[in-house]
Amino acid sequence: MYESIIKTLNDAxxxxxxxxxxxxxxxxxxxxxxxxxxxGLGGNSFWLSCINDQWVIATWGGNYYxxxxxxxxxxxxxxxxxxxxQNTMVDFPSALLxxxxxxxxxxxxxxxxxDHS
Numbered sequence: 001m002y003e004s005i006i007k008t009l010n011d012a013x014x015x016x017x018x019x020x021x022x023x024x025x026x027x028x029x030x031x032x033x034x035x036x037x038x039x040g041l042g043g044n045s046f047w048l049s050c051i052n053d054q055w056v057i058a059t060w061g062g063n064y065y066x067x068x069x070x071x072x073x074x075x076x077x078x079x080x081x082x083x084x085x086q087n088t089m090v091d092f093p094s095a096l097l098x099x100x101x102x103x104x105x106x107x108x109x110x111x112x113x114x115d116h117s
Contacts, residue, residue: 001050001070002029008074014081015041026051026117031077033085043085048073051113057102061090064110068101076100 006016009031017030027049034043048057055067057076067073079096080089097103 033081051117065102
C-alpha cells in the first residue's frame with residue numbers, strides 16, 4: 001500500500017524515509033520535498049499512515065487529518081510539496097485540504113484509530 005505513494009512521490013521528484021513501526025504497532029511513512037546532500041530529508045515534510053484502512057496525514061506541529069482514499073493521499077502530498085517545498089508546515093492551507101477531500105481530525109480521533117489498530 002505504501003509502495004504506490006513512494007513511487008508516486010519519487011516520480012514527482014519527492015522523497016520518503018523507510019516505513020517506521022510505531023510503539024503500538026501501526027506504521028508511519030515520513031515524506032519530504034527534498035533530500036539533504038549529507039543524507040536524510042529536508043524541505044517540507046510530514047507523515048502519513050494507513051490505520052484500519054483509514055488514511056491519516058499529520059504535520060510535525062501535531063495537526064491530524066484523514067483522507068478518503070490512497071489517490072487523495074498521493075494527490076494531496078504532491079499538492080503540498082508543489083505549494084511549499086522549502087519549509088515544514090505546521091498546518092496545511094485550507095484550499096489544499098478542500099481540493100483533495102482531506103479533513104482535520106482531533107488528537108483524540110487519531111488516538112482512537114491507533115487504539116483500535
